[in-house]
Amino acid sequence: xxxxxxxxxxxxxxxxxxxxxxxxxxxxxxxxxxxxxxxxxxxxxxxxxxxxxxxxxxxxxxxxxxxxxxxxxxxxxxxxxxxxxxxxxxxxxxxxxxxxxxxxxxxxxxxxxxxxxxxxxxxxxxxxxxxxxxxxxxxxxxxxx
Amino acid sequence: xxxxxxxxxxxxxxxxxxxxxxxxxxxxxxxxxxxxxxxxxxxxxxxxxxxxxxxxxxxxxxxxxxxxxxxxxxxxxxxxxxxxxxxxxxxxxxxxxxxxxxxxxxxxxxxxxxxxxxxxxxxxxxxxxxxxxxxxxxxxxxxxx
Numbered sequence: 001x002x003x004x005x006x007x008x009x010x011x012x013x014x015x016x017x018x019x020x021x022x023x024x025x026x027x028x029x030x031x032x033x034x035x036x037x038x039x040x041x042x043x044x045x046x047x048x049x050x051x052x053x054x055x056x057x058x059x060x061x062x063x064x065x066x067x068x069x070x071x072x073x074x075x076x077x078x079x080x081x082x083x084x085x086x087x088x089x090x091x092x093x094x095x096x097x098x099x100x101x102x103x104x105x106x107x108x109x110x111x112x113x114x115x116x117x118x119x120x121x122x123x124x125x126x127x128x129x130x131x132x133x134x135x136x137x138x139x140x141x142x143x144x145x
Numbered sequence: 146x147x148x149x150x151x152x153x154x155x156x157x158x159x160x161x162x163x164x165x166x167x168x169x170x171x172x173x174x175x176x177x178x179x180x181x182x183x184x185x186x187x188x189x190x191x192x193x194x195x196x197x198x199x200x201x202x203x204x205x206x207x208x209x210x211x212x213x214x215x216x217x218x219x220x221x222x223x224x225x226x227x228x229x230x231x232x233x234x235x236x237x238x239x240x241x242x243x244x245x246x247x248x249x250x251x252x253x254x255x256x257x258x259x260x261x262x263x264x265x266x267x268x269x270x271x272x273x274x275x276x277x278x279x280x281x282x283x284x285x286x287x288x289x290x
Contacts, residue, residue, distance in 0.1 A: 041281070043284065043285045043288055044285060045285060045288035045289050045290075046288065049290070069243075070239075070240050070243045070244070070247070070248075071240075072232055072240065072243060072244045072247070072248045072250070073247070073248055073285065075220070075224070075233065076224055076230050076231065076248060076250075076289065077288075077289055077290075079220070079221055079224035079225065079231075080224065080225070080227075080289055080290035081290060085221045086221065086224075087217055087233070088220065088232070088233040088235075090233075090235030090236075090237065091235075092235065092259060094215075094259070095215050095216075095217065095256065095259060098214075098215045098217060099215070099217045102215070102217070102218070103215075103217045103218055103221060105217070105221075111240065114237060114239070114240060136186070139188065140188045140189060140190060140218065143188055143190035143191065143222075144190050144221065144222055144225055145190075145194070145222075145225035145226060
């Protein structure tokens with residue numbers, strides 16, 4: 001496992017997939033920032049920013065899991081924070097691997113309406129256990145705004 | 146068509162899909178920022194930043210198409226620019242539609258090794274022709290950093 005802490009959050013549309021992931025990962029998720037009510041609409045940037053802030057402030061390797069209906073809003077909102085590199089994960093395990101090996105991603109976003117629990121867990125397992133390769137990939141990360 | 150100008154760019158890994166899209170869209174792509182040589186490695190942030198800058202500077206509706214091997218690097222790099230909302234498009238046409246209707250995305254990123262030309266063109270057609278719905282979605286966009 002590449003991370004010392006894992007943070008998770010979702011909006012109302014991602015609540016149920018968040019709970020399913022939490023049931024499996026009770027012991028390894030450090031903090032659940034909500035939402036805790038799928039019937040009250042909330043704004044995804046608020047939740048993306050809570051996770052991004054925690055990753056930025058932790059003095060070590062940490063990562064985030066963010067879920068909304070399509071995953072698009074969460075991936076945009078989290079990438080706006082400096083030092084956050086977020087993948088919108090479609091369920092492709094090779095892309096999940098490259099997002100760590102080549103892009104050193106520290107956030108994985110899921111679209112709850114577009115990915116199965118099994119696909120999400122497979123990608124998450126790869127994401128959490130793949131090392132960043134550095135080298136020419138670090139040169140590119142250093143050019144990010 | 147929702148955009149007055151379309152900019153396109155790729156790194157070496159996305160060159161061939163960029164050329165295929167350009168062959169179909171010769172008349173509607175306003176500017177191709179390269180790369181023009183698939184055999185010389187380049188850094189994706191340089192190309193994402195050229196497209197993002199052009200979108201930000203144009204006084205009207207414009208959008209960008211960015212391509213690398215997985216699409217991940219381009220989607221991270223472009224989302225770092227203020228005012229850019231980039232989708233990493235896996236080929237799902239519903240997500241392409243929501244990315245415009247709900248997230249007002251102005252950049253679409255493709256992973257050349259993971260999407261067919263036909264899937265990319267279908268999603269692009271939807272992306273270019275779907276209106277942003279505003280309302281509660283605008284409230285959320287206003288919270289982006």
